[in-house]
Amino acid sequence: MLVSMAAKCLAGLATGLRKKFGTYAGQVVPTILEKFKEKKPQVVQALQEAIDAIFLTTTLSNLSEDILSVMDNKNPSIKQQASLFLARSMRHCTQAALPKSVLKPFCAALIKQVNDSAPEVRDAAFEALGTAMKVVGEKAVNPFLTDLDKLKLDKVRISRKIKGEETRVAFSVSPLQPSAGPSKKGKLSSAAGGKAKKTSESKDFTESELSVEVCEDLAAGVLPASCLQQLDSANWKERLASMEEFQRAVETMDKAAMPCQALVRMLAKKPGWKETNFQVMQMKLHIVALIAQRGQFSKTSASVVLDGLVDKVGDVKCGGNAKEGLTAIGEACSLPWTAEQVVSMAFAQKNPKNQAETLNWLANAMKEFGFAGINVKGFINNVKTALGATNPAVRTAAITLLGVMYLYMGAPLRMFFEDEKPALLSQIDAEFEKMQGQSPPAPIRFTRKSATEEEADDGEEQEEDEGGRGQDIMDLLPRTDISDKITSDLVSKIEDKNWKIRKEGLDEAAAIISDAKFITPNIGELPLALKGRLGDSNKILVQQTLTILQQLATAMGSGLKQHVKALGIPIITVLGDSKVNVRTAAMTTLQAWVEQTGMKEWLEGEDLSEELRRENPFLRQEVLGWLAEKLPTLRTVPGDLMLCVPLLYTCLEDRNGDVRKKAQDALPTFMMHLGYDKMTKATGKLKPASKDQVLAMLEKARAVMPAKPAAPAKAGGGKGSAEPSRADSNASKKPPSKGKAAGAAAKKPAAKNLKDEEDRSGPIFILTPNAKEQRIKEEKQLKILKWNFMTPRDEYVEQLKTQMSTCFAKWLQDELFHFDFQRHVKAIGVMIERLESEREATIGCLDLILKWFTLRFFDTNTTVLMKVLEYLKLLFAMLNRENYHLTEYEANSFAPYLILKVGESKDGVRKDVRAILTMLCKVYPASKVFPFLMDGTKSKNSKQRAECLEELGCLIEGYGMNVCQPTPAKSLKEIAVHIGDRDTSVRNAALNTVVAVYNVCGDQVYKLIGNLSEKDMSMLEERIKRSAKKAAAAPAKQSATERPQREHPANPNATFLRKPAQEDPNKLNESSHPSIPKEFQLDLDMIEMDQSRVCELPDLVQHKLDELLEPIMIPEPKMRSVSPHFDDLHNSTASTINFVISQVASGDINTSIQALAQIDEVLRQEDKAEVMSGHIDQFLIATFMQLRLIYSTHMADDRLDKKDIIKLYSCIIGNMLSLFSMESLAREASMGVLKDLMHGLITLMLDGRVEDIEDGQQLIRSVNLLVIRVLEKSDQTNMISALLVLLQDSLVTTAGPPMFSELVMKCLWRMIRFLPETINSINLDRILLDVHNFMKVFPKEKLKQLKSDVPHRTLKTLLHTLCKLTGAKILDHLSMIENRNESELEAHLRRVVKHSGNLSGFKSDRGNEKTGLRTDRMSKAKVSDILSEIFKKIGSKENTKEGLTELYEYKQKYTDADLEPFLKNTSQFFQSYVERGLRMIESEREGKARIQTSAGTTGSCDCVLIPQHGVDSSLSSNNEELKPAVYYERLKILRQRQGLENTSRQRPPISSLLSSKPSVASSTDMLHSKLSQLKESRELYQQEHNAHSHSPTHAHTRSSSPAANLDDLKKRLERIKSNRQ
Secondary structure, eight states, X not given: OHHHHHHHHHHHHHHHHGGGGHHHHHHHHHHHHHHTTOOOHHHHHHHHHHHHHHHTTSOHHHHHHHHHHHTTOSOHHHHHHHHHHHHHXXXXXXXXXXXXXXXXXXXXXXXXXXXXXXXXXXXXXXHHHHHHHHHHOHHHHGGGGTTSOXXXXXXXXXXXXXXXXXXXXXXXXXXXXXXXXXXXXXXXXXXXXXXXXXSSOSSSSOOOOOOHHHHHXXXXXXXXXXXXXXXXOSSHHHHHHHHHHHHHHHHHSOTTTOOHHHHHHHHTSTTGGGOOOHHHHHHHHHHHHHHHHHSOOOHHHHHHHHHHHHHHTTOTTTHHHHHHHHHHHHHHHOHHHHHHHHHHHHHHSOOHHHHHHHHHHHHHHHHHHOSTTOOHHHHHHHHHHHHTOXXXXXXXXXXXXXXXXXXXXXXXXXXXXXXXXXXXXXXXXXXXXXXXXXXOOOOOOOOHHHHHHGGGOOHHHHHHHHHHHHHHHHHTSOOBOOGGGSOHHHHHHHTOSSHHHHHHHHHHHHHHHHHHSSBOSOXXXXXXXXXXXXXXXXXXXXXXHHHHHHHHHHHHGGGGGGGIIIIIHHHHHHTTOSOHHHHHHHHHHHXXXXXXXXXXXXXXXXXXXHHHHSOOHHHHHHHHXXXXXXXXXXXXXXXXXXXXXXXXXXXXXXXXXXXXXXXXHHHHHHHHHHOHHHHHHGGGGSOHHHHHHHHHHHHHHHHTOOOOOOOOOOSTTSGGGOOOOOSOOOOOOSOGGGOHHHHHHHHOOHHHHHHHHHHHHSOSBOOOTTHHHHHHHHXXXXXXXXXXXXXXXXXXXXXXXXXXXXXXXXHHHHHHTOSOHHHHHHHHXXXXXXXXXXXXXXXXXXXXXXXXXXHHTTOOOHHHHHHHHHHHHHHHHHHHHTTOOOOHHHHHHHHHHHHHGGGOSSHHHHHHHHHHHHHHHHHSOHHHHHHHHHHHTTOSOHHHHHHHHHHHHHHHHHHOGGGSSSOHHHHHHHHHHGGGOSSHXXXXXXXXXXXXXXXXXXXXXXXXHOOOOHHHHHHHHHHHHHHHHHHHHOSTTSOXXXXXXXXXXXXXXXXXXXXXXXXXXXXXXXXXXXXXXXXXXXXXHHHHHOOSOXXXXXXXXXXOOGGGGSOOOOOOOOOOSSOOOHHHHHHHHHXXXXXXXXXXXXXXXXXXXXXXXXXXXXXHSHHHHGGGTTOHHHHHHHHHHHHHHIIIIITTOXXXXXXXXXXXXXXXXXXXXXXXXXXXXXXXXXXXXXXXXXXXXXXXXXXXXXXXXXXXXXXXXXXXXXXXXXXXXSOHHHHHHHHHHHHHHHHHOOOSOTHHHHHHHHXXXXXXXXXXXXXXXXXXXXXXXXXXXXXXXXXXXXXXXXXXXXXHHHHHHHHHHHHHHHGGGGGGXXXXXXXXXXXXXXXXXXXXXXXXXXXXXHHHHHHHHHHTSOOOOOOHHHHHHHHHHHHHHHHSTTTHHHHHHHHHHHHHHOTTOOOHHHHTTSOHHHHHHHHHHHHHHHHHHHHHHHHHHHHOOOHHHHHHHSOOOOOOHHHHHSOOOOOHHHHHHHHHHXXXXXXXXXXXXXXXXXXXXXXXSOOOTTSHHHHHHHHHHHHHHHHHHHHHHHHHOSSHHHHHHHHHHXXXXXXXXXXXXXXXXHHHO
């Protein structure tokens, strides 16, 4: 009492003081909020009035802390009242008074309450959020509601609408009018509960559970005493009488006075639902229905009776009454709640009859009530249980229920059952198929409470509900949050620089969305990443991104709205792309998004106008076309559309005609929303000339301006009627009361028609990359049925439907497979219209289109057939223009069925089919069409036989004999058989065809046709004579253009016109040469009119023309085994080789041997061997794979005959020998492949198991020979690199056989021996890089630690030989080594070069150049760098001498070096200083050279002057290998010349000299090379000085001494050699 009085006092103070009371608000509000825990309604009401009055004195932001502090209170009443106060307060706020800083914490607190366990707290929270949404707008609140699921978000929106209606009364309660308070407040709180949901699942009328005693008391007050007494009588008649009284009492009872719970509890009293007499039970169930219909029936009351009703629903006699009771409860307590309870109760029992009938009742109830508010998830598990039931009736009922649900939900319903067994799924699909195209009936029953509530709903709400209904169905589906899968790695992949990695990222994103099926709007950082890809330079990735965005639209549903600005607008940007297919994909994506989001989000803000501002004609025409299509379907648009008007006016005057046209089309649709006046006013800023034009267009647009779509009519006065219709029927104006059918017709809203129109405006074919290739692959792998039948069976049609579903627009597919032929005609009409605009997509789906038309060839309807042929003519004409060639897969699926129609009885059809066959030969080789026609000649239909024969004749006439497949002889024999046909037209056609052959190949025709009966032969001869006369009679008539047509072209697969007389049917009205550009056409009219110029004809040379009249011998055409069509040959050869090579590595020995034999046959013929070019690596890989397979598997398999293995080895080695005998092919082998091949061959040589087999030794000798061949013929750089890497690997891994590395080194020595001949062709840089890598792994110390020193010596020999052959220039070949300090290579090379003296002595360099061993052209950049360094040195005081020396040496080395650029910018003094310095160095060096030449005594001097050439004289002259003893004698001579004792060293034994391992660093090879150098350098020296000497004296002084020494040495060597022999 005191609390109430205090509250009223506060209310009075606040009202009186107004704003001045605001300072005290913070002190009293927390206390009032705490007091809301009081349960008494009077106290709560007084507190509400007080806090409402206080709020008017202050602001919500001042009270926010106090309110938020009680939001987490444990007491539900406090939380509820705080939320309700917040809701009421917000209604008094403006948008400015609720900034984000205030709104955000309130929303966070309210979202927690939405999930509270207490229903009253939840409802209050919904109300507060709904009010906030109403005040500040959905857009402002949505960012704070991302954690709410869709159902809860919908409750908030509904609450917004309801509260919006009551804003006017919310605060009309004044503390100064206390009497008005309770009634108004009561209305408000009732609304708070009653309208929390669309249906009456509400707290509008609740009652607590009453005890039995209370119920008896209440029932006694309204029922006669006798009735109550007899309720539980043992006599059934008394119980029946009691029921009758009960019924009369209920029928006369006032609704307000009816105690429903008490009455139903009385009915449930013993015997209750166990009543054994069916009459009593029927009456009892009927009374339940009456109570539910007439009273205020709560869910509490329903809970008392539902169990009993469900128990009797399957009863034969009482089932009908039980269902009637359930329906009445559905009307009282809402169907969604009732359905959920009833189904769960039925499946808690084990009675299948009850379960089946419950599902049947629910199916019927859905039709009667509509689908509004049904929580599918609530009973979907029970439906799944029913589908798996053993009782067939339960399964049938479940499938029937699903059929009804499908009417409302459509395809998404199937998602719940995709895991079911295929057999069950096919039954469900069959049920869905039955419902396809049906319209859901209009509701005839409504939840009573919702019906009264909804009368207040305005048109806007109705419209929103219509639009959102389809989405509500989707929201029943479970959604996955994929944000945790959108990792930073994935995002960085999508944004990677490498397009392949970007593609991988997009593939992963697509897979994530695809796996999740339905997703929440939270997708992490994916939008930003995808936005970047829409502008990707790689158009394939742009298209892939658009495909992912389409996926997103389907997966996310209406949640997509929040991504419109971030991701949707960039899709519009892609509409400006220059490629048609990208624009088409972008438009498809845009349509998919708009279907989910609606248009409002796209039109809000400046984004759309900014896009139109881009001066891109493609973008403008696409966007304006899209707006022209969408705007007429909208009832309202945001004001921001006005921003697009100035740009629309700009587009009206665009220089691009298409943009202007689209702008004109869009003008009326803009006007219907913005109005003529606004549009006219907007022209004010235009230039006067433009303004006049635009105003004239506005006047025209005004006349054709469409009307706004009307609001959808309400059916039955409630929302329940507004169920979404999926049928394609027109709306009817009949009221629903006329019956279900009328209701169904009335149901179709206008918006749906518009949506259908939207659907049909998109592309009809969807271009999916590689889809056709995938279908071809599946058919080849027999994963799907091959398109081959006499008549199409259902499985073919179903397969085609499935394949088309991904490539065809849904509506088009429905039309194409409709049972009504007129729908087919309509669909083909659309395909004809879109043929040009969707060329690429048509070609992408061509196989499916042709397959569908083959099905139509089996139809009997002529109208469809003619339409089909019309489309096919246009299609093949388009394919010809696009230079498209049919694949074999497409032709095989179509041509045989087209040929069936060539025998049609109607002339028009036959004529069209002939025209199509003519065009078919332009897009598919005539030689491949020929076999189809040959098959057609075997038909039972004589017309078809005759037509096919005529066509064959035309083909032979047009393309010559090469068109006859498989051979002319075989084809002609089959054709000639028809000369004896009993049908005249067939006989004539056969004769004409043979005559056509005669015209091509003359008398040879008789040989080709084989033996004919006498009668047939005479007919043929007669016909040939007649044709010869005709030909002779009119030779002059044959025009020049026709003559080439008669001559058969060399290429039978070429696609020319077959019949000169037949024109492409759709080009008849065009010029005869439509492809010639206008500027190159002759103006015939002008030429005819021009009489002014007289042309003088030149004198023609007179020829003897008599010889032309002599008969001509037509040469016999030779058949080529391989088709000469280049593309076909190239493709088939390459693919054949690939196939054969793949078989080389087969695990089956015989397969591998056959493949090797085929390749060997090719390799042995030099003219054919070139086809292997480009396949060498592939072949070698297959070969060493087979070698590994033999080594690891076949050799270990005792079951295999070892002879087979030897045979396989022999084939491999034979092939290899053939291959490596051809240098051009051998050089194609790459380094990696050679390495693996050598590994395989050396492993085989060391395989002890092979030696034990018969012929094993011979095999190993062959391998030895092969290895030598491989070393000689391969690319030498690749070979040396391969051996170095192989050696390195063999030394690193000790697992292999010990001899392995030794054999690799032997191969390397052999390669070193080839170096003098091959040094010019090898890539030194690569070899030095490999040596560098080797020395990194094996430094000098590590090599010395190996058991053998041979690897170390091998490496030294290789480097020494390279240095010897190239000199100091070898140091210029280290360019590929990034870090030279990583190995000792450079240091080693410098030591070797220095030791051999190649760094000094320019003569030797010149000698090198003259011998032509190697000329190294340095790049300009490198030259520039070197010279810059040299001139820097000359310019510095310390290094000037060194710089001049280097410059001199450089000039000697590169005689053509141009120093002018470096000298021109310097002073005259510097230039003369450089010239003087160079002359001094030259004179100095010449002096030294003379002294050294005349002395000629020391070996070191010889080394300086004689260039180090590595040409082996013994090998280069006569190729005879000298014996080691000779080297020994030469060594003795050299030692004598140097003054050394020969006795100091023992002569090595002959055996050591003959050993297989040469001593590398000081070996006989080196001695040999030294001697050869001496010999060659003498010749060079003489040549050089003969060419350059100034006087004979000079020449003599420089050359006499060494020449004498060398001659002496040569004589002594010859003497030794003769003694040895």
